[in-house]
Amino acid sequence: MNLLFVIHDGQRTGSNVLLLRTVGWLKKQSEIGATFLFLYSGPLIDEFSSLGEIVFWSDYEPIGSEPKSISERIATGIRRKRMQKLFRTKSINLIYANSLLASPVFLILKSWTNIKVVWHIHELENAIQVLGSHRLDTHEMADHIIANSASTKRNLIEMHGISSDKISIHFPFFDAPKATVFFKSDVRKLLKLSPQSFIVGAAGTTITRKGSENFIILADTYRQLHPGDEVVFVWLGSRHFSHDTTKDLQKMNLGNIQFIDEVSNPADYYRAFDLFVSTSKEESFGLAALEAAKLGTPIMGFEHSGGLEELLSAANGVAVPYLNLLKMTEEIKRAYSKEYPRKSDTNVTDFESSRVFSSAECCPLLHQELLRLVST
Numbered sequence: 001m002n003l004l005f006v007i008h009d010g011q012r013t014g015s016n017v018l019l020l021r022t023v024g025w026l027k028k029q030s031e032i033g034a035t036f037l038f039l040y041s042g043p044l045i046d047e048f049s050s051l052g053e054i055v056f057w058s059d060y061e062p063i064g065s066e067p068k069s070i071s072e073r074i075a076t077g078i079r080r081k082r083m084q085k086l087f088r089t090k091s092i093n094l095i096y097a098n099s100l101l102a103s104p105v106f107l108i109l110k111s112w113t114n115i116k117v118v119w120h121i122h123e124l125e126n127a128i129q130v131l132g133s134h135r136l137d138t139h140e141m142a143d144h145i146i147a148n149s150a151s152t153k154r155n156l157i158e159m160h161g162i163s164s165d166k167i168s169i170h171f172p173f174f175d176a177p178k179a180t181v182f183f184k185s186d187v188r189k190l191l192k193l194s195p196q197s198f199i200v201g202a203a204g205t206t207i208t209r210k211g212s213e214n215f216i217i218l219a220d221t222y223r224q225l226h227p228g229d230e231v232v233f234v235w236l237g238s239r240h241f242s243h244d245t246t247k248d249l250q251k252m253n254l255g256n257i258q259f260i261d262e263v264s265n266p267a268d269y270y271r272a273f274d275l276f277v278s279t280s281k282e283e284s285f286g287l288a289a290l291e292a293a294k295l296g297t298p299i300m301g302f303e304h305s306g307g308l309e310e311l312l313s314a315a316n317g318v319a320v321p322y323l324n325l326l327k328m329t330e331e332i333k334r335a336y337s338k339e340y341p342r343k344s345d346t347n348v349t350d351f352e353s354s355r356v357f358s359s360a361e362c363c364p365l366l367h368q369e370l371l372r373l374v375s376t
Contacts, residue, residue, distance in 0.1 A: 001374050002033035004092045005052075006109070008101035010042025012262055014287035015099045015122040018148075018172050020044065023051050025363040035090050039105065043262075055086065057105055080112050087113050094118065094374050097142070100128060103135040110141055116373055120146040120170075124284045124306045125155050126209050136160045144373055146170050146366075149285045149307030168369060172287050173362040176294045176352065177267055187272035191258060196230055198336045201273030201297070203236040203266065203288035204280070206245075206259070211279035212238075213245060214325060218279060219257040221329045231336055233257040236269050237288075270295045275335050277301065277328065283308035293317065296352050300331060315351045 005023070007016065026032050034052030038045070041056070048054060086092070095117045097106040106117050119142040128136065139145065139160065145167045147153035153169050156162045188195060200219075206212040212235060219233040239259040241249070263269065266288075270276065276292035278301035283289070285307035293299045299317040301308045302324075312319045320327045355361045 001030070001094065001370065002090055002092045003035070003094050003096050003370070004087070004090070004109070004115075005034065005036045006095060006097045006102040006106050007036060007038050007048075008099060009040035010038055010045040010048065012042070012044055013099075014172070014285075015120070016042075016044055018122075018287060019098050019120075020047055020051070021173065021359065022363065022366065023048075025359050026367060027051055029363070030367060033090060033092075035086070035092065037105065039101075053090075083109065084112060087115065094370060096120065096370075099123065100131050100135050103138065107138055107141050116143040117141065118144045118146060118370065118373055120148070121152055121156065122148050122284050124152060124282050125159055126282045127284070128155075128159075130209065133160075136162075139166075142166075144168070144369070146369070148172055149310055151306040151310065152284045170366045170369070171357055171362055172285050172290055173357050173359050174287070174291045174294045175359050176291075187269055191232075191234060191260075193232055194230070198229070198231045198275075199273045200231060200233045200275050200277055200332055201236065201269065201292070202234070202277050202279060203270075203292075204238075206235075206238045206241055209281060211281060212241070212259075214279035214281075214323070215277075216245070216249065216252070216254070216257065218277070218325050218328060218332075219254055220252055221325055222332060223254065223256050225329060226333060226336075229333070229336055231256060231332065234269075234273070235259045236266060237262055267291065267295060270297055273297050275300060275332065277332070278305070278308055279325075279328075280305060280308070281323065282306050286311050289317075290315075290357055293351055294357070298335065300328065311357075314356060 023034050035055060036048045036052055037055045037057060039057045045054060092115060095106055095109055095115050097117060097119045100121060100123045110117050139162050147156060147167050147169050150169055153167045156167055157164055202215050204210040215233065215235055222231060233256055239261050270292040273292065276289060276297045276299045278286055278289050283306050289299045289308060290311055293315040299312060299315055301312055301319060302322045303309060303319045304322045309319060318331050320331055
């Protein structure tokens with residue numbers, strides 16, 4: 001089985017990280033060929049290159065557009081011949097489009113090659129509207145759709161009229177690595193926190209729908225209600241904000257919040273967190289929250305937030321009413337006051353030790369799905 005993976009860019013997004021893990025498992029467990037077609041570059045390119053050849057769609061044009069000049073028509077013809085040669089050389093028999101943003105390219109490729117397409121959708125409705133709901137108008141061109149949660153599948157059916165029979169659910173997974181020599185105390189030293197500090201962590205980019213502004217308000221609310229508590233809020237993944245949010249942070253003068261750029265060892269930070277919260281309005285699943293939970297850190301998020309609610313239920317997490325930051329503050333206070341079990345370095349939770357959301361449970365099912373598509 002030889003797959004061409006169509007990927008928007010090489011950024012460290014949840015969908016890309018999950019794809020890296022998935023292809024890594026497939027390469028170890030079966031004989032598959034992997035070629036990665038990127039529209040744009042990014043920091044994960046080197047990691048993808050260790051699993052297969054990298055190809056760039058260097059002259060990308062939106063689906064439906066027509067070349068406007070002779071030179072553009074020639075360039076399109078050259079690209080078509082080059083891609084058809086790649087398909088022949090690599091004996092590609094399945095196109096795997098990763099995320100909503102891959103739709104324009106896989107549509108073009110299918111029209112050129114007539115190879116089957118499986119489309120992995122990681123987005124819920126808010127993200128779909130932001131990225132462009134028109135991308136789903138051509139869902140009939142995909143031979144099969146993978147949804148990353150029951151919420152994602154339900155949204156595709158109810159909001160976009162896609163047949164349930166065409167969609168299968170394959171959950172994200174995470175196999176917790178062994179603790180490195182980089183201990184929790186090292187994380188606290190880097191963050192300049194005392195051993196007694198209670199760390200409320202979160203992770204992701206600082207785009208609006210990920211809830212970074214809610215996280216700032218949460219930290220401020222906790223500071224005002226419980227000024228004597230040694231509780232620190234740490235957001236891992238980005239320190240970059242809009243101009244307005246940057247000004248807000250300066251005016252609020254919060255001393256109990258830190259924002260950190262991407263790191264190569266996020267698991268060590270998740271282990272150091274005493275509590276992981278998701279302040280996102282919508283998560284199709286929540287890979288960072290899954291990783292934290294699999295590392296033994298309690299997790300918390302909003303009800304009606306999509307696939308995250310499925311994870312909270314499975315991991316015995318705390319679900320607070322939607323966007324109720326005051327209630328979330330109360331639950332953080334309960335955790336700080338040890339009113340419910342704290343994480344332990346010695347006691348492994350049932351969720352940590354279970355096969356739920358592990359590669360051993362999730363990957364064989366996806367592998368069988370791909371084999372079925374290739375053989376039918």
